[in-house]
Amino acid sequence: MAFAPSDEPVALKILVAGGFGVGKTTLVGAISEIRPLRTEEVLSDRGVGVDDVGGVEAKTTTTVAMDFGRITIREGLVVYLFGTPGQERFWFMWDELSYGALGAVVIADTRRLTDCFPSIDYFEQRGTPFIVAVNCFDGAERYEPDDVRIALDLDPEVPVLLCDVRRRASAKVVLITLVEHALKTLTAAQR
Amino acid sequence: MTPPEWLDDDAGPVVRPYALTRGRARSSADDLDLIAMVTASGNAPRDPAEISPEQWRILDITARATSVVDIASDLDLAIGVVRVLLGDLQDQGLIRVRPPAQVAPLPSERILKEVINGLRAL
Numbered sequence A: 001m002a003f004a005p006s007d008e009p010v011a012l013k014i015l016v017a018g019g020f021g022v023g024k025t026t027l028v029g030a031i032s033e034i035r036p037l038r039t040e041e042v043l044s045d046r047g048v049g050v051d052d053v054g055g056v057e058a059k060t061t062t063t064v065a066m067d068f069g070r071i072t073i074r075e076g077l078v079v080y081l082f083g084t085p086g087q088e089r090f091w092f093m094w095d096e097l098s099y100g101a102l103g104a105v106v107i108a109d110t111r112r113l114t115d116c117f118p119s120i121d122y123f124e125q126r127g128t129p130f131i132v133a134v135n136c137f138d139g140a141e142r143y144e145p146d147d148v149r150i151a152l153d154l155d156p157e158v159p160v161l162l163c164d165v166r167r168r169a170s171a172k173v174v175l176i177t178l179v180e181h182a183l184k185t186l187t188a189a190q191r
Numbered sequence B: 001m002t003p004p005e006w007l008d009d010d011a012g013p014v015v016r017p018y019a020l021t022r023g024r025a026r027s028s029a030d031d032l033d034l035i036a037m038v039t040a041s042g043n044a045p046r047d048p049a050e051i052s053p054e055q056w057r058i059l060d061i062t063a064r065a066t067s068v069v070d071i072a073s074d075l076d077l078a079i080g081v082v083r084v085l086l087g088d089l090q091d092q093g094l095i096r097v098r099p100p101a102q103v104a105p106l107p108s109e110r111i112l113k114e115v116i117n118g119l120r121a122l
């Protein structure tokens, strides 16, 4: 395998997915320095009530803020965290975000487990290594990871763990579990 | 940095972030990966007057290799806008872009172990 020369910085991408309000932003903020990042959502390729600019492509967009955090492992080795926007209208961004991603954390809330089905389907289909992190909200009934695995019909090798995304230590374990899983997937593929 | 007026968050639901790019939404850097690394080539621009203040800032930041997302975040500009600005700089030979595939074909076992240890140490 080719090694990047030591002066060439290496950047890795981890996605944080899951249903609406499940704790994606909280997880990114608990473990990394949150930074502003905006992308644009194309409303239409024709101006909507906007004067046409002669001869140039008029792209009408809104800018949307994304969850984005970075963790510097060392000089020249950075892990970027991207929250994948939950609403369906932002799905156009998923392909771009997941391209070349090391893996994904799918956050689940046991009170509405089915909300994470689309994320799981997506990463299964793309072959992106992912884990399921069950965010334990106050007052929500506790389930064992294996119950969640069965309910979500997950392959046995997909790690499932309980977490509290508000706690840094817990967020750390989530990320380590994902990278270990990605490493396992990588070495299995090389065998 | 205070964004120009027409980039203001309160501008309403329909904004025109592409004003900075003179309305263009497409460029040679359209496919630029979010974590591609950009480095200033050190070449002097042929026509410095053609380089916008934002592009000067990009050249400044990328004196050291910097990812596309970090550039967008540092300049507080939307990613699509940054891609257009980078495309121009690339066309003029002012920056070099290394896609992640070239940076790390697949993250090596060594890198992933380093990341795991780094996360443990956080």
Ligand SMILES: Nc1nc2c(ncn2[C@@H]2O[C@H](COP(=O)(O)OP(=O)(O)OP(=O)(O)O)[C@@H](O)[C@H]2O)c(=O)[nH]1
Binding pocket: A018, A019, A020, A021, A022, A023, A024, A025, A026, A027, A086, A135, A136, A137, A138, A163, A164, A165, A166
């Ligand atoms: N009690 C409790 N509240 C939590 C927990 N995790 C997140 N929250 C709260 O739940 C709300 C939603 O969390 P976010 O992190 O914003 O969720 P999100 O997935 O980013 O939400 P969207 O971006 O709107 O889809 C916030 O008010 C959090 O403070 C948790 O583990 N326990």
Ligand SMILES: [Mg+2]
Binding pocket: A024, A025, A026, A067, A083
């Ligand atoms: Mg959020």
